[in-house]
Amino acid sequence: MTDRPVVRSGPLRYATAERFARPRPAAADAPAGPAGAVCPQPPSRLDAVMGPPLDRRPQSEDCLHLAVTAPKGRPGSPGRPVLVWFHGGGFSSGAGIRDWYDGGALAAEQDVVVVSAGYRLGALGYLLLDGVSEGNLGLWDQLEALRWVREHIARFGGDPGNVTLFGQSAGALSIRLLMDVPEARGLFRRAILQSAPLAIATRPADEAQDLGRVFAAHLGTDPRTAVPERLLAAQALTAAEQQRRTGNSLAPAFGPVSGVGPLPAEAGPLDSRTGAPDVLYGWNADDMSAFPEGPDDSGSVAGRTRRVFATPLTALRGELERAGARAYGYRLDWRPPGSPFGATHCVEIPLLLGSAGAWRSAPMLGDADWSEVDAIGRRVRATWAAFARGGDPGPMPAPLTALAG
Known part of the structure; x- marks a missing residue:
């Protein structure tokens, strides 16, 4: 396919929100705010793997x-x-507008429209x-971003009736949860x-409430008026206490909570009649090296x-197929030369999004040119x-390995 010239528009404001309030849709021509700020956040715990982001952006709660x-x-x-991208980062770091997530190559080669959206993180989001x-x-926030896509993507040449969500790690968990949300039906x-x-997709409401009280005790002041730096400090102390209590170093202290709007307390079985989408799922061969x-x-x-990845995702495939949805599995086996991490968590992202400049300092890419x-x-x-166009990815090319059900 001949590469086409592309235009990256943004940052574009899709919503506004007061602290600890639900988002409100923004007008189509609303300005983006302070230079396309990212949600207040600590450094990523995967900086040693991905490298820190090279595009320095201000942090602000005006980040939707x-x-x-x-x-x-x-x-x-x-x-x-x-294709709408939701980034990972353990629900505590990341931003859709970062240069890592530039969809230029994907859009140019495949004649598709790529949207990368941010959402509130950490205590501010969860x-x-x-x-x-x-x-x-x-x-x-993610629901509001999808509503923006439905209302406005035609202006950019996109088909609002053919939307595929794609995301990695926490972004992929978000998408799995949106599959259970009635308000999301028809949006993708x-x-x-x-x-x-x-x-670790969700935690029970009583556990989340307890962590909320731990957070408030560490903060020592009204969360509604505290400066973001104090919120982040209390968030870090809460995460450390949660890890000491549970021994779980993977689950974030702040993330989605079951039984709290818009999530049902117990998601019923997926049912194609009520919107179970076709799914392409997979993992990297050495994901946990990160x-x-x-x-x-x-x-x-x-x-x-x-x-952590293979067994639960294989079980999801069975659930999808019982619901009548099509499901396709892959394993990414690419181990960049000179990388100590192998086919690690996040290593597929530069294969999909971003540029040489954005990824030039990523340790996980080792010596790969x-x-x-x-x-x-x-x-x-x-x-x-191919999957986004018609629901079938076709034969899996190396270094992807197709997975049987």
Whole structure:
């Protein structure tokens, strides 16, 4: 396919929100705010793997922005397939507008529209505390971003009736949860889940309320008026206490809560009649090399990857197929030369999104030349786009291995 020139528009404001309140939709021409700020956040715990982001951006609670990358020129009717990206980061770091998530190559090669959206993180997005925050605000943000896509993506040449969500880690968990949310039905047609640790998708409301009280005690002042730096400090202390209590170093202290709007207390079985989408799911062969062993997670990288990713995602496939949905599995086996991490968590992202400049300092890429990254990436991008166009990724090219049910 001939590469097309593309335009990346953004940051574009899709919503506004007061602290600890649900988002409100923004007007189509609303300004983005302070230079496309990212949600207040600590450094990522995966900086040693991905490298710190090279695009320095201000932090602000005025952060409900997205970017749209679309080919130039008029598409045929009804428009191009749309892929909406939700980033990972353990619900505590990341931003859709970062250069890592530029969809230029994907849009240019595959004639699709790529949207990358941010959402509130940490306590600002997921605190559950009586009288302060109802919880799951980050999920409400994601819903509002999808509503923006439905209303406005046609202006960028996209087809609002052919939307595929794709996300990695916490972003993939978000997409899996949105599959159970009644308000999300009709907002997307397909889903791509990259390295989703399904066992930590949610926590019970009583546990989240307890962590909320721990957070408030560490903060020592009104969460509604505290400066963001104090919120982040209390968030870090809460995360350390939660890890001491549970021995779980993978689950974030603040993330989605079951039984709190918009999530049901117990999701029923997936049912294609009520919107179970077709799903492409998978993991990286050495996903857990990015995370240190903990008291509740020891053993080889292969064994830990199997427990955290392979076994739960394979079970999800069975649930999807029983619901009548199509499900396709992959394992990414690419181990960049010179990388100590192998086919680690996040290593597929440069194959899909971003540029040589954005990823030039990523330790996980080892000694790989960008020409190698791009050549492999073209095959992966074509697979993702084929699934977005028609719901079938086709034959899996190396270094993807197709997985049987």
